[in-house]
Amino acid sequence: MLGFAKGLGYTLKKLSEKKVTHSYPDVPYPMPxxxxxxxxxxxxxxxxxxxxxxICPTQCIQLTGKPHPDPEKKGKIIDTYDINFEICxxxxxxxxxxxxxxxxxxxxxxxxxxxRDELYKDLKxxxxxxxxxxxxx
Amino acid sequence: MQMRTEPTxxxxxxxxxxxIRTEEMLLNVGPQHPSTHGVFRLIxxxxxxxxxxxxxxxxxxxxxxxKLAEDLNYTQIIPxxxxxxxxxxxxxxxxxxxxxxxxxxxxxxxxxxxxxLIAMELNRIASHLVWWGTYLLDIGAMSPFLYxxxxxxxxxxxxxELCGARMTFNYMRIGGVKxxxxxxxxxxxxxxxxxxxxxxxxxxxxVTGNEIFIxxxxxxxxxxxxxxxxxxxxxxxxxxxxxxxxxxxxxPYCIYDRFDFDVPVATEGDCMARYLLxxxxxxxxxxxxxxxxxxxxxxxxxxxxxxxxxxxxxGETFVRIEAPRGEIGVYIASQGKxxxxxxxxxxxxxxxxxILPELLKGENIANMVAILGSIDIVLGEVDA
Numbered sequence: 001m002l003g004f005a006k007g008l009g010y011t012l013k014k015l016s017e018k019k020v021t022h023s024y025p026d027v028p029y030p031m032p033x034x035x036x037x038x039x040x041x042x043x044x045x046x047x048x049x050x051x052x053x054x055i056c057p058t059q060c061i062q063l064t065g066k067p068h069p070d071p072e073k074k075g076k077i078i079d080t081y082d083i084n085f086e087i088c089x090x091x092x093x094x095x096x097x098x099x100x101x102x103x104x105x106x107x108x109x110x111x112x113x114x115x116r117d118e119l120y121k122d123l124k125x126x127x128x129x130x131x132x133x134x135x136x137x
Numbered sequence: 138m139q140m141r142t143e144p145t146x147x148x149x150x151x152x153x154x155x156x157i158r159t160e161e162m163l164l165n166v167g168p169q170h171p172s173t174h175g176v177f178r179l180i181x182x183x184x185x186x187x188x189x190x191x192x193x194x195x196x197x198x199x200x201x202x203x204k205l206a207e208d209l210n211y212t213q214i215i216p217x218x219x220x221x222x223x224x225x226x227x228x229x230x231x232x233x234x235x236x237x238x239x240x241x242x243x244x245x246x247x248x249x250x251x252x253x254l255i256a257m258e259l260n261r262i263a264s265h266l267v268w269w270g271t272y273l274l275d276i277g278a279m280s281p282f283l284y285x286x287x288x289x290x291x292x293x294x295x296x297x298e299l300c301g302a303r304m305t306f307n308y309m310r311i312g313g314v315k316x317x318x319x320x321x322x323x324x325x326x327x328x329x330x331x332x333x334x335x336x337x338x339x340x341x342x343x344v345t346g347n348e349i350f351i352x353x354x355x356x357x358x359x360x361x362x363x364x365x366x367x368x369x370x371x372x373x374x375x376x377x378x379x380x381x382x383x384x385x386x387x388x389p390y391c392i393y394d395r396f397d398f399d400v401p402v403a404t405e406g407d408c409m410a411r412y413l414l415x416x417x418x419x420x421x422x423x424x425x426x427x428x429x430x431x432x433x434x435x436x437x438x439x440x441x442x443x444x445x446x447x448x449x450x451x452g453e454t455f456v457r458i459e460a461p462r463g464e465i466g467v468y469i470a471s472q473g474k475x476x477x478x479x480x481x482x483x484x485x486x487x488x489x490x491x492i493l494p495e496l497l498k499g500e501n502i503a504n505m506v507a508i509l510g511s512i513d514i515v516l517g518e519v520d521a
Binding site for chain 1: 209212213214215216217280284287290294297298299300301302305307315316319339342343344345346347348349350351
């Protein structure tokens with residue numbers, strides 16, 4: 001019976017201790033600076049190098065470019081940029097390879113949606129998703 | 138183990154004394170059953186309360202990682218390894234990187250090696266805590282689970298700060314690690330190690346001495362060393378039969394040879410021995426961590442010199458390391474391209490699970506969950 005009583009004693013001792021639970025979602029849960037939430041995309045920074053689409057292990061990024069409207073300038077600018085968030089695994093590789101930091105991570109992680117269509121994030125959505133942007137990428 | 142086995146025919150017996158007819162019964166456990174910790178199905182044939190035959194059915198979580206890997210370059214495979222043994226993703230990350238680095242003969246900077254080791258050992262503690270909590274939940278004790286997850290949460294928070302994810306880390310890269318330790322992180326880990334050292338005795342107070350618990354585990358699920366070797370078991374499943382085999386000591390990888398630690402071994406080969414070994418392993422991990430944190434280099438690179446496109450030379454390699462569940466190995470056959478020609482994971486959970494039908498034979502049905510839990514499987518790894 002001694003072992004049994006010891007265990008009970010420990011439980012009773014813990015009864016008066018401070019709670020460790022967090023009353024999420026009533027109180028927001030802060031995430032550390034490196035946390036990987038959904039991406040933010042800045043179209044003006046993108047040079048259409050396709051590296052993010054190529055490194056993505058699940059092929060969830062699709063993008064197209066168009067010639068620069070200013071005929072004097074070389075290169076392309078971004079036309080469409082879609083992330084299929086149904087299959088994105090937030091592995092961080094797209095932000096790692098981006099040479100201009102056009103695609104960066106944010107701390108936003110509350111991503112539940114009512115329909116699958118809502119999980120297709122287009123250029124406008126990703127551009128507007130500009131809160132809690134991660135500084136170090 | 139076959140992917141799907143049909144149980145043999147049910148037998149009927151008529152008692153010569155009473156004339157009462159008794160029949161064997163099929164009982165389906167899972168695939169959605171809380172004690173299987175995933176999607177694992179077990180078809181057991183029972184005679185009264187005694188198991189006469191057990192047929193495991195696996196593959197519900199099969200994603201074809203090995204085949205998918207043939208179409209991915211080496212860096213892209215790392216996030217997939219996170220999803221094999223998702224309770225201990227750091228060791229999976231490491232084993233793949235280690236295999237490629239071995240093939241290419243890359244040199245890893247000291248600081249990166251330390252960060253890898255600290256991450257792996259923290260993950261080993263987290264993994265054993267999950268096992269401890271859920272195993273006791275299976276046995277019928279509710280509160281240890283809460284204590285285990287309270288302490289595991291601290292480790293996950295540390296990982297979250299280090300690499301930005303709580304379970305699917307994708308932290309290691311071929312040639313080093315992705316992130317350096319953030320300012321103050323090492324001190325936080327030091328604090329955690331001291332905290333955990335104080336917590337361990339209370340775990341033993343709470344559970345280990347409990348008479349009901351001891352009676353449930355002592356002498357249950359017993360096997361000997363030869364059986365363990367025949368079934369190619371590893372990790373705690375092997376060490377509980379008296380064989381001292383830990384790759385961290387016997388085939389040192391990373392920088393394990395620099396630290397002083399013991400390999401806990403038991404000779405009983407039953408569930409209780411496995412329980413005590415896992416608890417002792419947490420202690421040893423804390424010992425390694427303490428030394429590693431003390432010797433942690435104050436500065437240095439975290440990425441070695443790695444070519445821009447990773448192309449291991451033509452040939453094949455197999456490396457293995459000690460994961461919390463046993464030996465995890467990676468076999469890579471390369472044809473000199475940026476993608477592997479063939480990649481195979483030796484998953485400890487899959488190998489350790491093979492012994493289950495033999496252990497269950499003749500056991501009481503109430504012991505089924507105790508035995509399955511003591512093997513410590515993660516279905517993501519069993520099915521790959």
